């Protein structure tokens with residue numbers, strides 16, 4: 631699983647950060663993004679459920695998961 635955020639959709643509500651702060655972060659400029667360490671990388675198995683939950687609750691359907 632790889633994950634990214636479609637910045638054209640994200641409303642920076644912070645829900646994904648609340649659910650999975652290991653992978654998502656609020657940036658200095660007020661946007662929310664996948665942490666640099668996970669960009670383009672395989673999300674480890676132990677975090678995949680939380681990433682999936684963040685995806686499922688995102689109000690803007692901005693979280694993109696690639697299997």
Ligand code: SF4
Pocket residue numbers: 635639640641642643644645646647662684687688689690691692693
């Ligand atoms: S839950 Fe969705 S809309 Fe909210 S900050 Fe995360 S990606 Fe953006």
